Amino acid sequence: MTALQPARGTRDLIGEDFRRHHKVAETARRISALYGFEEWATPIFEDTRVFSRGLGDTSDVVSKEMYTFTDRGGESVTLRPEATAGLCRALVSNGLTQSNLPRKVFYTGPMFRYERPQKGRYRQFHQIDIEVMGAAEPLSDAEVIACGWHILQELGVAAATVLEINTLGDTPSRDAYRAALIAYFSAHRDALSHDSRVRLEKNPLRILDSKDETDRAIVAGAPTIAAHLTPEAAEFYGSVRRHLDRFGVPFRENPRIVRGLDYYSHTAFEFVTDQLGAQGTVMGGGRYNGLVEEMGGPPTPCVGWAAGVERLAMLLPEAPPAPRPVAVIPVGEAAEAPALDLLQALRRAGVTAEIGYRGNLKRRMERANRIGARAAVILGDEEIAAGVAQLRDLDAGTQEKVPLAEVPGRLA
């Protein structure tokens, strides 16, 4: 096909697709506001260092998935692959690290990763995101998760997902656990898949969520982090779980949950589903305590999550309905002016109303039907002479004369 198409991994959101996306973002905006989150917007592209520092040089996102350009001034800039690093940069850039902490931020917008597209995965995709910046208390972890759960419930997708949580511990816990894992997997090195042997060098934690069957058998016998947690890290995790119970958020502990990006510690969680093929994670996040420092700010503990809007939009049990307007239909030239007056009166009364730009009565009725109008208001010479309009219910097919002044009230 020679016609222009959207670039690979991008797509247009039109009609039902747009309404699905909009419902996800709007619901997240509304519910997160109930928890005290304020919405921010930050640039779509940033200095490349915001991401290379923030996400860790070894992560795939940084090493091979970023849209990075040199601009005309010779600066290296990158289309953001996620929101968190930019939000932490904004906290520092705007001098917000000194007071008023924690800041609770809601975010939604497009993100960019150069990946092979597949179901629920695009090169330009959208996330909703909340972050609590500047709180070290486990209550903030639990509140962030409770807010996510609340949003999923409101969207009607909660029943299709399961919350899995784990702890990655603090730095001493993680280092000790990492060493134990390396020792264990090294002993089984020859039985591991090729991918996992690479992981053993790069990021041993990643072997824990391998999909390879042989790996899984080995993983089943692998040490868990529980035995390596410092007392402080263990107490932190216990407190998060107690708060989740109090908030009434059901969860399943999964010691094999890890996070893809390097900045996480302590709480890690994912809402997963079996309805999206290989892209099972619908919302994922955790605690990250070093990122603000990476951006040049003071040590600032944070916790948050991101969720894929495309994935949530696909899970919505039903498409949000299109709005149903009222069609105002003048018959004959003399009716046009009063029809426009009535049209605006309807809109001022909060009624979605449309007028066709051309066509006779039949044509306009056809169009009213096609745009899903719930009612037609027909105004011709006879009606104007009598000071009324024909108000036709397009679902029932019934029609009656209504005094002009009463029409907006009848349709509100």
Add this chain to the structure above:
RNA sequence: GCGGCCAUAGCUCAGUCGGUAGAGCGCCAGGUUGUGGUCCUGGAUGUCACGGGUUCGAGUCCCGUUGGUCGCCCCA
């Protein structure tokens, strides 16, 4: 970055053994010069994704490209 499958009308898809393109839905017009959604009648629409090859002849077979899709890697 790697592998499987797929690409025919606006949409969903048929197209036999290689013989010059079809259906349903939708769209347009009429049946009805003041009434839609139902019904009836008629009509339009394709570089068969793109490029090359085999052949007298390719939607059909072969190669490549692009795109889609599913999986791997990774991730929301």
